[in-house]
Amino acid sequence: MSQKRKEEKSGSLFLSLLFSLLTVISSGAFCYEVTQVNILPEKYRMFFYCGVAALDFLLVLYLLLKKKSILAKLLSLLMSGVMVAGAVVIFSANTVLKEVSNINISTNAVGIYVKNEDPSQQLMDVKDYTFGIMQELDRSNTDLSRAAAEEELGQELAVKEYLSVLNLADAMREGEINAILVNSGYLSLLKDDADHLSFLQEIRPIWSHEIVRALDPVAEKEEEQAPESRNSFVVYISGNDTTGELEASSRSDVNILMAINPDTGKILLVNTPRDYYVETPVSAGDKDKLTHAGVYGVDISMATLASLYHIPVDHYVRLNFSGFVRIIDALGGVKVENDTPFTGRDGSDFPRGTLNLNGHRALVFARERYAFADGDRKRGENHQELIKGVIDKATSPAILTNYAQLIEAVSGAFETDFSQEEISDLVQKQLSESISWEIASISVDGSDDCGNNFSMPNAYVYRMIPNMETVANAEKQMRDVLGLPERE
Numbered sequence: 001m002s003q004k005r006k007e008e009k010s011g012s013l014f015l016s017l018l019f020s021l022l023t024v025i026s027s028g029a030f031c032y033e034v035t036q037v038n039i040l041p042e043k044y045r046m047f048f049y050c051g052v053a054a055l056d057f058l059l060v061l062y063l064l065l066k067k068k069s070i071l072a073k074l075l076s077l078l079m080s081g082v083m084v085a086g087a088v089v090i091f092s093a094n095t096v097l098k099e100v101s102n103i104n105i106s107t108n109a110v111g112i113y114v115k116n117e118d119p120s121q122q123l124m125d126v127k128d129y130t131f132g133i134m135q136e137l138d139r140s141n142t143d144l145s146r147a148a149a150e151e152e153l154g155q156e157l158a159v160k161e162y163l164s165v166l167n168l169a170d171a172m173r174e175g176e177i178n179a180i181l182v183n184s185g186y187l188s189l190l191k192d193d194a195d196h197l198s199f200l201q202e203i204r205p206i207w208s209h210e211i212v213r214a215l216d217p218v219a220e221k222e223e224e225q226a227p228e229s230r231n232s233f234v235v236y237i238s239g240n241d242t243t244g245e246l247e248a249s250s251r252s253d254v255n256i257l258m259a260i261n262p263d264t265g266k267i268l269l270v271n272t273p274r275d276y277y278v279e280t281p282v283s284a285g286d287k288d289k290l291t292h293a294g295v296y297g298v299d300i301s302m303a304t305l306a307s308l309y310h311i312p313v314d315h316y317v318r319l320n321f322s323g324f325v326r327i328i329d330a331l332g333g334v335k336v337e338n339d340t341p342f343t344g345r346d347g348s349d350f351p352r353g354t355l356n357l358n359g360h361r362a363l364v365f366a367r368e369r370y371a372f373a374d375g376d377r378k379r380g381e382n383h384q385e386l387i388k389g390v391i392d393k394a395t396s397p398a399i400l401t402n403y404a405q406l407i408e409a410v411s412g413a414f415e416t417d418f419s420q421e422e423i424s425d426l427v428q429k430q431l432s433e434s435i436s437w438e439i440a441s442i443s444v445d446g447s448d449d450c451g452n453n454f455s456m457p458n459a460y461v462y463r464m465i466p467n468m469e470t471v472a473n474a475e476k477q478m479r480d481v482l483g484l485p486e487r488e
Contacts (some may be wrong), residue, residue, distance in 0.1 A: 003413070012067035012068050015073070016063040016064050016067045016072075017064075018061075019063050019072070019073050019076040019077070020060040020063050020064065020076070022076060022080050023056055023059055023063075023066045023076050023079055023080055024056055024060070024263045025350045026079070026080040026081075026083035026084050026087070027052050027053075027055075027056050027079075027080075027083050029083065029084065030052070030083040030084070030086050030087045030090075031049060031052055032087070033086070033087045033091050033094070034048070036090070036091075036092050036094055037093065037094055037197060037424065038421070038424040038428065039424050039427040039428050039431065040428065040431070041428050041429075041431050041432035042428075042432075042463065043373070043432065044431075044432075052236070053435075054445060055079065059072070059075060059076055059079060062075070063076060069289075069429075090409045091141075093406075093407040093408045094412040094420075096407050096408055096410075097407050097420050097423065098379060098420060099411070099412075099413070100411070100413075100414060100415050100416060101415075101417075101418055101419060101420045101423060102416075102417060102418070102419045102420065103415040103416060103417055104214060104215045104417055105212050105213065105214055105215060106212070106213055106214075106215055106249055106297035106298060106299065107210055107211070107212050107248050108138075108141050108183055108184075108185065108210070108211045108212075108213075108248060108249055109183070109184045109185075109208055109210055109211075109248035110141050110142060110144075110145035110181065110182065110183050110184070110208070110209050110210075110211070110295075111181075111182065111184055111205040111206075111207060111208040111209070112131070112149065112180070112181050112205065112206055112207040112208075113179060113180050113182065113187075113203040113204065114126065114127065114129075114178065114179045114206055115172065115202060115203055115204075116180075116201075116202060116203065116204055118178075119224065119325060120206055120296075121206060122206060122207065123152060123153060123206065123207040124153065125206070126178065126179050126206065126207075127153050127155060128158075129158070129177075129178035129179045130158045130160060130176075130177045130178050130179075131157050131159045131160070131177060131178070131179050131180065131181045132158070132159070132160050132161075132162055132167075132168045132171050132172065132176070132177040132179070132180040132181070133159050133160075133162070133168075133180070133182070134161070134162060134163070134164060134165065134168065134182065134183075134186070135161040135162065135163055137164065137165075137186070137294055137455065138182075138183045138186060141183055142181060142182070142183070142208070143212050143243065144211055145181060145209040145211065146159070146181060147250055148209045149181070149207065149209070155178070157181070158178065158252055159181070160177055161458060163384075163458055164191055164455075164456055164458055164459070165182060165186045165187065165189055165190060165456070166190070166193060166196055166456060166458060166459055167458070168180045168182060169190060169196050169199040170444060172199075172202075172203070173199070173202075174254050175183070180192060180203075180214075182252070183295070184208075184248055185248060185249045185250050185251070185294070185295035185296075186206075186295060186455070187200060187294070188240075188241075188250050188251045189251065189292060189295070189316030189455055189456055191241075191251075192289075192459070192462070193456070193459055193461055194349065195336060201271055202485050204292055204427065209469045210248070213297070215297065215298070215299040215417070216297075216299045216303070230482065230483060230484075231261070231262055231263050232240055232259070232260060232261040232262070232263070232482040232483055232484075233260055233314040233315065233482075234258065234259050234260070234311060234313050234314050234315070234482070234483065235256075235257070235258040235260065235311060235313075235314065235315045235316065235317060236256075236257055236258075236298070236300055236301065236302050236305060236313050236315070236316040236317070236477070237254060237255075237256040237257075237258060237316075237317050237387065238252040238254065238255065238294060238298055238318045238319075239252065239253055239316070239318075239319055239320065239321075239324065239383075240252055240253055240254075240294060240318075240320050240467070241320070241321060241367075242254050242320045242321065242322075242323075247440050249294060249295055249296065249297050249298070250294055250295065250320075251274075251291045251292065251294050251295060252274070252290070252291055252293065252294030252298075252301050253274050254274075254366075254411060255271070255273075255276075255290055255291070255301065255305065255381055256269055256270065256271050256272070256380075256384065256387065257269070257270040257272070257273045257305060257309070257313065257478070258270075258387070259311075259477075259478040259481040259482050259486075260481075261481050261482060261483060262426075262429060262435065263483075264438075264481075265435045265436060265437050265438055265456060266437075266438050266440075266481045267391065267437055267438070267439045267440070267481070268439075268440050268441070268442070268477055268478055268481045269384045269387055269388070269439065269440070269441040269442070270309075270441075270442055270443070270444070270477075270478060271317050271380035271381065271383060271384055271442070271443040271444070272283065272305060272308070272380075272443075272444055273290070273376055273377065273443070273444070273445075273446065273460055274289065274290055274291035275289050275290070275291065275376065275382060275463050275464045276289065276290040276308075276375065276444075276446060276463075276464050276466055277289060277290075277453065277463040277464060277465055277466065278290055278304055278308055278450065278466065279307070280292075280293045280296070280300055280302070280304045280454070281300055281303045281304065282296050282300055283454040284454075286453075286454040287453065287454060288396050288453045288454035288455050289453050289455070289461075289463055290304060290305075292454070292455040292456075298316050298318055301316075302316055308466075308471060309471065309474060309475045309478065310475055310487050311475060311478050311479070311482075315416065315417055315418050316416060316417055317414055317415075317416045317418075318414060318416070319413060319414040319415075321363060321367075322413070323364050323410070323412070323413030323414045324359070324363060324366070324413075325359035325360060325361070325362070325416065326359065326409070326410050326413040327390070327410050327413050328357065328358065328359040328362045328363075328390070329358060329359035329409075330406055330409035330410050330413075331390065331393045331394060331399060331406070332393070333356055333357055333358045333359075333362075333393075334356075334357055334362060334386065334389030334390055334392070334393050334465065334473075335354055335355065335356055335357075335389050335392070335393075336354070336355050336362075336365065336382075336385045336386055336389045337353070337354055337385060338350055338351070338352055338353060338354075338365075338382075338385075339352060339353075340372060341351070342368060342371035342372065343371060344361075344364035344365065344367075344368050344371075345367065345368060345370075346364050348361065350362060350364075350365060350368075357386075357389075358449065362386060365382055365386065366379070366382060366383055366386055367379070367397070368382070377385040377443060377445065380443050381441070381443060384441040384443070385441075388439050388441070391437060391439060392437075392439075395408075395430050395432070395435070395437060395460075397431070399478060404427075410452065440477075442473070442474055442477060443470075443472045444466065444467065444470040444471050444473075444474050446464040446465050446466045446467045446470075447464065447465045447467065448461065448462070448464060448465075449462075449463050449465050450462055451463060475487070
């Protein structure tokens with residue numbers, strides 16, 4: 001054999017070994033990431049890993065037997081590319097899941113706001129201003145933020161105290177103060193008062209201070225605890241009317257409890273109107289609108305509902321308008337049943353019957369209340385209909401098998417205290433058992449009323465006095481789904 005042929009043979013062998021190594025490494029990386037995401041049911045894992053190993057073996061064998069084959073090398077490159085791409089997608093999804101899951105903190109953003117026409121751009125520009133603050137409400141966050149601003153300026157702030165955020169707005173408009181130092185969540189309460197709604201467009205922030213606290217693990221549960229052995233759980237779905245990044249605590253306009261029992265395949269959605277007039281853990285015996293509880297943190301909303309229904313609330317999922325649209329679009333749209341035809345606030349029509357909604361139309365469907373005689377009650381029912389559509393779509397095999405791409409697509413769209421392991425277990429159980437969920441929904445009701453509330457003590461705004469018979473009925477139905485005994 002000539003020297004040249006020996007060199008060619010040696011080169012072909014080297015290339016075959018190189019492509020074989022590339023194939024094995026890329027497959028190993030893909031299998032590792034699949035193991036990390038941990039959604040593959042145990043009964044399928046051996047078949048999956050053996051299948052990948054068999055493909056590797058056949059391709060490596062082909063490469064070694066057909067050292068000069070261009071096809072073998074192309075197949076190796078193709079398989080390696082697919083494996084690497086899959087590993088990258090799964091790795092990204094895992095990273096996103098870590099960011100949005102196991103969120104056990106609450107963030108309050110306290111800011112300094114000036115009028116739009118004020119030339120001030122930064123904290124130093126307002127050092128000689130008179131600031132309005134609230135006397136008692138949210139005083140802890142106010143004082144912490146005031147101290148941070150004073151430390152940054154190196155001097156004390158001149159302040160005037162007012163009863164509520166309504167008085168802050170009035171004082172700002174009348175020129176009594178130059179700026180306000182207030183929790184952004186409290187500013188959102190002005191949306192409940194027609195005379196002050198436009199104030200939000202009259203001001204702008206020039207400084208902000210974030211205060212982060214751990215969620216209260218005691219507040220998350222009702223005192224009556226369910227048996228340790230139960231496999232059922234309750235998820236609180238909180239939706240607020242903000243856009244952009246989901247960060248600071250704010251009003252909760254959607255308040256739905258999902259009682260879930262994977263063993264029976266039953267889900268009960270319970271809608272509680274945002275204006276329900278109830279006691280909260282922070283209202284010191286007074287009552288507040290349920291929507292206001294979200295200003296103090298998602299754990300306060302959970303505790304409020306747990307106390308109302310005497311049901312343990314185990315987890316939460318929190319999202320805003322932007323996140324809602326992204327989730328619907330990532331699912332490829334959802335189907336809903338619409339029993340009341342109406343025209344949305346964007347002018348689009350929603351006829352009676354089965355509707356296929358993309359993210360934008362789903363948001364219009366979810367937000368509308370003025371087109372209905374029942375107003376917010378009907379809006380709550382539409383929220384439940386959308387959640388049914390999301391569950392139906394999200395639990396379908398086509399979506400679950402593209403779990404990694406879905407998680408990556410909804411990065412930043414929501415946050416939850418479910419751990420990554422708990423989410424993986426739920427997906428794994430659905431893939432393994434193909435649970436056909438039976439979803440029911442109910443809403444509690446009440447009587448219309450107007451008056452003040454804990455967070456807006458001098459306001460005269462709409463509130464709903466709970467009908468306790470409907471509350472008791474909702475509690476009973478949730479206990480039935482969860483497998484809990486009736487409360488004595």
